[in-house]
Amino acid sequence: xxxxxxxxxxxxxxxxxxxxxxxxxxxxxxxxxxxxxxxxxxxxxxxxxxxxxxxxxxxxxxxxxxxxxxxxxxxxxxxxxxxxxxxxxxxxxxxxxxxxxxxxxxxxxxxxxxx
Amino acid sequence: xxxxxxxxxxxxxxxxxxxxxxxxxxxxxxxxxxxxxxxxxxxxxxxxxxxxxxxxxxxxxxxxxxxxxxxxxxxxxxxxxxxxxxxxxxxxxxxxxxxxxxxxxxxxxx
Numbered sequence: 001x002x003x004x005x006x007x008x009x010x011x012x013x014x015x016x017x018x019x020x021x022x023x024x025x026x027x028x029x030x031x032x033x034x035x036x037x038x039x040x041x042x043x044x045x046x047x048x049x050x051x052x053x054x055x056x057x058x059x060x061x062x063x064x065x066x067x068x069x070x071x072x073x074x075x076x077x078x079x080x081x082x083x084x085x086x087x088x089x090x091x092x093x094x095x096x097x098x099x100x101x102x103x104x105x106x107x108x109x110x111x112x113x114x115x
Numbered sequence: 116x117x118x119x120x121x122x123x124x125x126x127x128x129x130x131x132x133x134x135x136x137x138x139x140x141x142x143x144x145x146x147x148x149x150x151x152x153x154x155x156x157x158x159x160x161x162x163x164x165x166x167x168x169x170x171x172x173x174x175x176x177x178x179x180x181x182x183x184x185x186x187x188x189x190x191x192x193x194x195x196x197x198x199x200x201x202x203x204x205x206x207x208x209x210x211x212x213x214x215x216x217x218x219x220x221x222x223x224x225x
Contacts, residue, residue: 031211040123042203042215043159050211058212090158094211103149103205104213106158 002026006091006107013081013114021076021110023091031094032074033058033104034066036087043090049074081114088112117142117208121216128223134191136219138204141185148187150178151203153218159203163189194223 007022025032030051035043045058049068063085065077074093078085088111092104118141128134140148147166151159165171165178165187177190187206191198201218208214 033212035215040217040220042119042121042217045208045212048212096211098147101164102161103147103164104161106160109158 004091004093004105004107006089006110008110009108010111011113013078013112015081015083015114017081018077018079019081021078021089021091021112023074023076023107024072025074025091025093025105026072027093027095027105028071029093029095029105030071031096032068033092033094034064034074034076035090035092036060036085037090037109038087046076046089078112083114086112086114117145117206117214119204119206119214119216121202121204121219123217124220124222126219126221128194128221130194130196130223130225132194132223134194134198134221134223136189136191136202136204136221138187138189138216139185140187140204140206142206142208143182143185145206147207148178148180149205149213150176150189151205151215153201153203155200191221194221196223196225199223 004025033048034046047066049055091107150163153159163178175192179188203218204216205213
């Protein structure tokens with residue numbers, strides 16, 4: 001039972017490079033989310049999706065792009081990496097936030113450093 | 116702007132004591148609240164959800180909700196060193212979205 005899978009787990013980028021963080025889920029959830037978590041802080045929503053082909057901005061979308069071509073996959077793209085994007089990135093999926101047992105399922109995270 | 120606020124801590128308690136973690140929220144219409152535990156370097160895991168005013172108990176954990184005061188808390192009885200983690204409070208923040216507080220770091224010392 002894989003749940004939410006994120007790759008890579010760790011990555012170091014140089015300023016100005018680009019990369020895609022991968023996220024896939026096998027629970028057939030319509031809702032998917034990308035968060036970033038800076039040291040000592042909570043989770044900030046970057047982008048979310050309510051289904052294939054539909055995405056929208058969260059609190060901190062600048063510098064990122066997403067796409068949702070399938071129900072399973074929700075990749076996050078960094079086009080011009082900046083030191084301010086050094087963070088831990090979590091992908092999550094959801095059937096409904098009113099699911100009392102598990103409103104959101106989280107991946108293990110991607111630790112990204114921009115140098 | 117809907118907000119969820121927590122004291123960042125650290126909250127330090129001796130082993131066996133009761134740890135009390137607090138959270139306030141701005142949206143009076145919120146109906147559900149969640150407590151997540153996050154160990155260092157790991158992803159958040161849900162430990163409690165609460166929907167009704169009053170207390171909800173699950174083992175050593177008790178969640179308390181007071182909608183009139185817009186206040187939700189988590190009590191951990193008989194705290195263990197393994198409870199040392201960051202505890203995140205979350206509330207609905209729009210259509211099927213959650214807003215997370217900054218988290219309270221709990222340290223349980225032997």
